[in-house]
Amino acid sequence: xxxxxxxxxxxxxxxxxxxxxxxxxxxxxxxxxxxxxxxxxxxxxxxxxxxxxxxxxxxxxxxxxxxxxxxxxxxxxxxxxxxxxxxxxxxxxxxxxxxxxxxxxxxxxxxxxxxxxxxxxxxxxxxxxxxxxx
Amino acid sequence: xxxxxxxxxxxxxxxxxxxxxxxxxxxxxxxxxxxxxxxxxxxxxxxxxxxxxxxxxxxxxxxxxxxxxxxxxxxxxxxxxxxxxxxxxxxxxxxxxxxxxxxxxxxxxxxxxxxxxxxxxxxxxxxxxxxxxxxxxxxxxxxxxxxxxxxxxxxxxxxxxxxxxxxxxxxxxxxxxxxxxxxxxxxxxxxxxxxxxxxxxxxxxxxxxxxxxxxxxxxxxxxxxxxxxxxxxxxxxxxxxxxxxxxxxxxxxxxxxxxxxxxxxxxxxxxxxxxxxxxxxxxxxxxxxxxxxxxxxxxxxxxxxxxxxxxxxxxxxxxxxxxxxxxxxxxxxxxxxxxxxxxxxxxxxxxxxxxxxxxxxxxxxxxxxxxxxxxxxxxxxxxxxxxxxxxx
Numbered sequence: 363x364x365x366x367x368x369x370x371x372x373x374x375x376x377x378x379x380x381x382x383x384x385x386x387x388x389x390x391x392x393x394x395x396x397x398x399x400x401x402x403x404x405x406x407x408x409x410x411x412x413x414x415x416x417x418x419x420x421x422x423x424x425x426x427x428x429x430x431x432x433x434x435x436x437x438x439x440x441x442x443x444x445x446x447x448x449x450x451x452x453x454x455x456x457x458x459x460x461x462x463x464x465x466x467x468x469x470x471x472x473x474x475x476x477x478x479x480x481x482x483x484x485x486x487x488x489x490x491x492x493x494x495x496x
Numbered sequence: 497x498x499x500x501x502x503x504x505x506x507x508x509x510x511x512x513x514x515x516x517x518x519x520x521x522x523x524x525x526x527x528x529x530x531x532x533x534x535x536x537x538x539x540x541x542x543x544x545x546x547x548x549x550x551x552x553x554x555x556x557x558x559x560x561x562x563x564x565x566x567x568x569x570x571x572x573x574x575x576x577x578x579x580x581x582x583x584x585x586x587x588x589x590x591x592x593x594x595x596x597x598x599x600x601x602x603x604x605x606x607x608x609x610x611x612x613x614x615x616x617x618x619x620x621x622x623x624x625x626x627x628x629x630x631x632x633x634x635x636x637x638x639x640x641x642x643x644x645x646x647x648x649x650x651x652x653x654x655x656x657x658x659x660x661x662x663x664x665x666x667x668x669x670x671x672x673x674x675x676x677x678x679x680x681x682x683x684x685x686x687x688x689x690x691x692x693x694x695x696x697x698x699x700x701x702x703x704x705x706x707x708x709x710x711x712x713x714x715x716x717x718x719x720x721x722x723x724x725x726x727x728x729x730x731x732x733x734x735x736x737x738x739x740x741x742x743x744x745x746x747x748x749x750x751x752x753x754x755x756x757x758x759x760x761x762x763x764x765x766x767x768x769x770x771x772x773x774x775x776x777x778x779x780x781x782x783x784x785x786x787x788x789x790x791x792x793x794x795x796x797x798x799x800x801x802x803x804x805x806x807x808x809x810x811x812x813x814x815x816x817x818x819x820x821x822x823x824x825x826x827x828x829x830x831x832x833x834x835x836x837x838x839x840x841x842x843x844x845x846x847x848x849x850x851x852x853x854x855x856x857x858x859x860x861x862x863x864x865x866x867x868x869x870x871x872x873x874x875x876x877x878x879x880x881x882x883x884x885x886x887x888x
Contacts, residue, residue, distance in 0.1 A: 376633055377633055377634060377635060378635070398749065401634075402632055402633055402634040402635075403632075404630070404632040406630070406632075409749075410748070410749050431652075432648050432651040432652050432655075433648075433651065434644060434647040434648055434650075434651055434699055434700030434701075435697075435699070435700065436639070436643075436644050436647075436699045436700075437696065437697040437698060437699060438643070438696070438697075438698045438699065439639075439641065440641075441638070442638070442639060446639070448636060448639060448640060448644055448648065450648055450652075460634075460635060461634065461635065461636045461640060461648070462635040462636060463635070463636065463639060472655065485635075486635050
């Protein structure tokens with residue numbers, strides 16, 4: 363893989379990237395004024411205190427790994443094939459809880475460790491660790 | 497940051513009381529060929545007739561809608577005749593109708609009008625929302641619709657409480673039973689627990705009968721000052737005072753507990769109780785944003801109607817039934833009466849007024865003196881109205 367520049371979370375950039383080592387990393391915002399971490403990243407301002415200057419409202423990134431906090435199977439959706447699974451994941455080393463698709467059909471329990479996997483259609487999903495290491 | 501609450505210090509309703517003097521509805525129905533104009537006019541004409549006043553007596557009007565688009569206000573009210581009155585359209589997602597009521601109440605409480613009409617109306621349409629236009633991209637763009645958002649909340653609720661699907665299903669059983677008694681309800685059929693819990697599943701453990709239906713309709717209320725009542729000879733014995741009319745966005749993170757919907761419900765509810773001077777225990781009737789079964793116990797606890805962790809037990813004991821300690825979702829709620837968006841919050845106020853006037857027929861809760869209506873909406877907003885004993 364060629365060098366991946368660090369993504370600025372301007373209005374059109376994505377919330378994740380793959381670094382030089384092939385590790386998937388989540389992009390989030392950290393406010394140096396009030397300490398609040400927020401996901402997804404956005405350029406507009408801190409949801410806690412409103413700070414928006416680039417030197418206090420900054421991009422951070424963390425390895426896309428964490429703990430499964432909740433999961434459901436979506437059975438009905440107007441424009442997506444079903445079923446598919448959605449989870450909430452507490453991201454390790456941050457105060458963030460992110461919502462993401464689950465790559466695996468079954469077999470995960472709340473409290474299990476999960477890692478990010480990049481699916482064929484270039485979307486990010488989470489799966490049990492052994493599935494996350496391709 | 498701390499949560500901002502200017503109206504805790506100022507409550508114009510204390511100095512200039514506002515009364516609901518007329519209510520009107522177009523039933524909530526499945527997507528139909530009826531125009532929003534027909535539905536809106538039906539509700540408005542019924543509300544004016546209920547108040548026994550004419551359109552020419554109305555000083556201002558507010559149209560609440562989340563879906564039908566630009567210029568609904570003058571298009572709709574134009575067919576009542578040209579009087580030149582100010583008409584504005586307001587939107588606040590699911591709480592659009594609730595904020596229409598609040599704007600009408602504020603217009604009268606502020607002394608700008610003596611008589612104002614709030615009408616909520618919508619068609620079962622799904623126009624693009626402004627949230628996605630912010631271009632803030634998550635990992636689930638286009639994947640999480642409302643049922644999935646609340647299916648995830650349901651999973652956490654069940655984990656945290658050690659509650660069962662049967663206990664949550666009982667919410668829908670109660671509300672479908674109430675809706676069967678409401679001629680304006682979209683779903684008018686009592687359901688057993690087995691029926692409520694039966695597939696099809698929409699998302700997670702949420703079955704179809706635990707999710708609000710897609711629908712449309714209209715609801716209207718006429719509000720007036722004491723001067724308006726006197727000048728127009730409105731029947732004081734059927735006028736219902738508005739004791740609080742509160743709208744909040746998300747409180748500061750430090751003040752937030754639970755989901756964003758619970759957090760904003762807690763802050764809006766606290767302000768409404770302070771403004772009205774009544775306590776949660778004084779309430780006889782409550783309508784909440786029960787679009788999904790899990791929401792009802794969340795909000796009645798956040799409002800203090802039930803103690804934290806006790807809503808499902810109170811429900812199982814019948815304390816939240818019509819005839820119980822406090823009737824919750826006597827109309828059938830969003831689960832059975834329906835949630836056409838613009839009309840929903842106005843329709844809740846119509847139900848409160850009907851119950852406070854003892855005109856609710858077979859679903860009448862006995863001796864209703866204080867009643868509360870609650871809606872939340874996308875973006876983490878919440879509107880709360882508290883109405884008092886009938887009679888001006």
